[in-house]
Every structure is written in structure tokens, then in C-alpha cells.
Amino acid sequence: MKEFWMKPWLLIPPRWAHELGPYALRVSSLFQSDEIPQWHPRKWRNFEFRNPLGLAGGVDKNGENVKDWWNHGVGFLEVGTVTPRPQNANPGKIMARDLNSYSLWNRMGFPSYGADEVLANLKLIGTHRTPLFLNLGKNRDTSLDKAAEDYTQLMRTFQDVADAYVINISSPNTQGLRLLQNSENFEKFLAPLVKESKKSNSKPLIIKLSPDENDESLARMITTSVRCGVDGFVLINTTTQRFGSHFPTEGGMSGAPLKKRSLECLKIALETLGKNREQLLISAGGIMTSQDVFERIELGADLVEVYTTLIYEGPYFFQKVARDYAKKATK
Template sequence: MKPWLLLPPQWAHDLGPFGLKLFSLTQNQPTPAWKSFTWNNLVFKNPLGLAGGVDKNAESLKEWWAFGVGFAEIGTVTPRPQSANPGKIMDRDSHHHALWNKMGFPSFGADEVFYNLRAYDYKQTPVFVNIGKNRDTANEDAVDDYIYLIDRLRSQADAFVVNISSPNTKGLRDLQNKEALARLLEPVVQRSHKGDSKPVLLKLSPDMSDENLEDALEVAVKTGIDGFVLTNTTLSRPQGIQFPAEGGLSGAPLKDLSRQTLQKSLQILGKNRAGKLIVSAGGVMSPEDVFERLQMGADLVEIYSALIFEGPGFFREVASRYSR
């Protein structure tokens, strides 16, 4: 029984943190350890984590840790607070196990997220901070937003995820183009690697052509990027999906695109893959999906839609299946 599926999607989303807090009270086991490893001095007790977009403002990390996440990506965080896009911003299709959103980086802003993160006495797992520009920041000035976020949140982040692949901020994906990406990433990576150095990962779209994907990966490697999150949501609409043309689709219909992007990316990277953290996200709906992504070469796997359709117990279910 998943009572939240009986509620309208927006209600379920808004009430989610309260329900999560209640459910987490029944969890008193330590973080499950399976396929543990260390990367860049970060210890991952297990490779299954929370995707960006679930806990946008780092309000529920204590609860997610109780459910056994191996790491958590919070955000997307913007420099200044901003509301969601106007109108309907989310929906779900239970038959196809699909989600749709056009939220557009609703965020409490960097200052509020900084204090939320600082309030946790002990971070039980690595915390990645997904960062994005404010929607009213022009693309040519976007680098200033990303650098500001790195400076503001550096002390609380274990790694940063540069989000330029959301389909819900007008023009954002243009920053994935070869020349724009080089102008953005070089100063961002340099800034994050200075002083108290923090790794930087780049989150890419599943909708890129093979040529654009290859260009983006090569540019990112040249700038010294530390890894990739593959992938964000898609603008494609497989047959039978009735969501609006705008907005991002996630869940089971994203599975094939995300798998293909992971496979192609590893092939393109080749020897440049060494030392890079590869995070696979998109269409991971079952324990078998998790294990498949790891077998394909991902270091970490993230989930979002599976939490809606399977519930927060998914993390420990995967752990129990791995040990069988």
C-alpha cells in the first residue's frame, strides 16, 4: 500500500517531507554496506543514492540517511531564492511508471541551504550539492552564479554537480554546447579545485546527439572535471505518454535513453574514464536496474522515480537483494 499515490501529485510532493519523517521513525539500522568503495577521500558504504531534485533544500537528509542511502545529491540550489515555474509543474502516470515536471529550479537559495546543511552535526554519507543558475541570469553571466554557489557552499559540500541540463529553465541546455561549455566549466572547475578543493561533476542531458555528447565529454575532460552524472530528464515522449511537450520526463520511459548515454559516454571517454566518478540516473526502477548500471560501469546509481512508485524502503530492498 502506497497511500501517497492516492493523492494528487502536487499534494503528495508537498506533504512528502512530513510523511518521510514519520516513516523514518521505524528505521533504526545503520547504513547498509554493500559494494563499498572510496573515491577522492569520500567513503561510500553503498553505491545507491538520492538523485538531485528530491531534497532540493537539504531539509530531509536525516530521514534519507535512516532509509539507507549511500550518498545524497541535494538541490538544485540557486544563488537567490526563486519559486517554481507558473502553472502546473508536475504529474505522474502510474501505468507507465512515469513522472513529469517543469519545476524550473525552485529553491530557498544558497544562504538557506547553507544553514540547513550546517545544522547536521554529522553527515552520515557524502553529500553532493547540485548547483544551477537563477532563471533571470543570462547565459553569458551564468558562470558567476556557479562560482558564487561554490564559494558559498564549499564548506558544506563533499562535491558539486553542475546542472546545465534541466529542460525546465529556458536556454539552460544551450550551455552544453561546446564553446559555451568550455567558457563555463574552466573557471568553475578551477575555482572548486582551489583551497579546500572539492570535486566537480557535470550533469548531462539524455537528449544530446552523439556528436554533442562527444564534444561535451571532451571539453569537460580538458577542463579537469572529476566526473559525470548521466542523465537528467528527457524532452522525448515515447508512445503512450500523454504529458505536455514541455517539461522533463523521468521514470521507466527514460530507462533506455539513460542506459544508452551511459554506454556511449564510457566508450567515448575510453582511457580518460580513469579516476572519473560516473553516476548513472534515469529509469532505475528495480534492484535489477541498479545492478545492471553498476555492471555497465557506473560507480554510483541514483534514484528518484523509484521512490515514488516503490517507496523509500527501496534502498534497503536493494541492499538485501545484493547480499542474497
């Protein structure tokens, strides 16, 4: 990783960097190649991934920079988390960095322009250059017993522009959301979503899970999901653990300290699903370097996706990993 003085965006407060990021991204993407780099290409169902490295949920919440991310070489991307109705971020401080541990803290709570505006943005982007997944969340004022309706409504709204749906019930920043992962709620919550996903315009349904479940409960959620007809998993979201950092107790932490738990979760998923699995496995969490990307793929992840490393390394990370892969292949 390069020195911080070469990364001026790390010298401004994280909230400003977050606001300015999309503009800088747009400018930087103008100087990139039109071609999505091809390395370790994958096929899954009717999707083709020119490379397995994608953009994690939360980076492009409103689908405003999809073309810019394509120009930077992502192999796929998640747009969102989108909520049905527009809502603001949680009040007060919502993000912070720890430059020493390469981590981030956030308590954003699904700020979203709402489904209609995000749909309008996505209708403008034209032909998809990579698979594009819609990451969906409930509004904070929707009660848990009505949560499934928020998700099915979003699935219907995005059926013409989404290639698959990622169901986010693992964010620590929407009060009570993670309770949907509990055994008494999980299956009941999933059933209407699976039913909706299998309708005529059938789109894969992928569940994003939390790192803060114990191993048994993670394996239980994966088994239940498969039995219900879920098509894939994103492992993992941010954690409520703090690893000795100075961050506040509420909110979620991401970045390098998450690596160990993310690897454990990937191994649990691989064991639980077995060798002949048909479900898509996407690994996220603590993937900071090219080596981290290759390690996840060698372990058995189909795809990997990143957020925090983009804050520290910038959007050129995608091209760098492609170059490092080419170097590795010629060794």
C-alpha cells in the same frame, strides 16, 4: 512492483503528495536502522561509499531531509538544485504521473529557498554519514553570459558543507539553460568553475548532462570536460522526449521510459573515458528496480541514483535493494 492500492500516496494528486512527502519521510525514517547498509562498497578519491545507491538531484532541494534519507540507507545524496537567490517554481501545473508507464513529468524550474537558507539547513546536520553533493543551478533571471558567476558563487557558499558539486546545466525547465552545453559555450562556461573547484578547499566538480544530445555531442562534452579538469559525470537528467505519453510538450519526463537512453549514455561515457578513467560516473534515469541498480553497476557505473522510483516504491527502496543484493550474493 506492488499494486497501487498498497501505495495510498499514489491516490492523491502529485503536487499534494510532493508537499506532504517530506513529513511522511520524517516519520518513516524514525523507524529505520541507524546503520547505512553496506553492500558493494566503493572508494573514490578520499570518499567512502558504504553502498553505491544514492538520491538524485531534485528530491531534497533544500537540504531539509538529509538525516531522514541517511536513516533510509542512501549511500550518498545530492541536495538541490539550489539557486543563489530564492525563487518559486514555475507558475501553473508543474508535475504529473503516468501510472501505466511508471513515469513522471515535471516543469518545476528550480524552486529553491536560495543558497543562504539551504546553507543554514546543512550546517544543522552535523557529521556527514555519507558523501553529500550539492547540486547547483542558476537563477532563472540570470543571463547565460553571467551563469558561470551564479555557479562559482554557489561553490564558494557551500565549500564548508559540500563534499562535491554537481553542476546542473541539463534541466529542460530553465529557459536557455541547456544552451550552456553547446560547443560554443561549454568550455568557456566550464573554465571558471574548474578554477574555483581547484582552489585551496578543492572539491570535485561533477557535470550533470542531458539525454537529449546526440551521441557525438555527448561524447564531445565528456571529452571537453575531462580536458578542462572536470572530475565526474551524472548521466542523465530528464528528457524532452515523450515516448507516446499524454504529458505536455514542455517540461521533462523521467522514470521507466528513460532507461534505454540512460543505458546508452552510460555506455558512451564508458567508451569515451576508457578503462583507466579517474572520473566518477554516476548513472541516473529509469532505474526502477533492484535489477536496474545491479545492471548499471555491472556495466561500469561507479554509483547510481534515483528519483522516480521513490515516487512509485517509496523511500524503503534503498533498504530493499540492500536486501536484494544480499540475496543475490548468497545465490
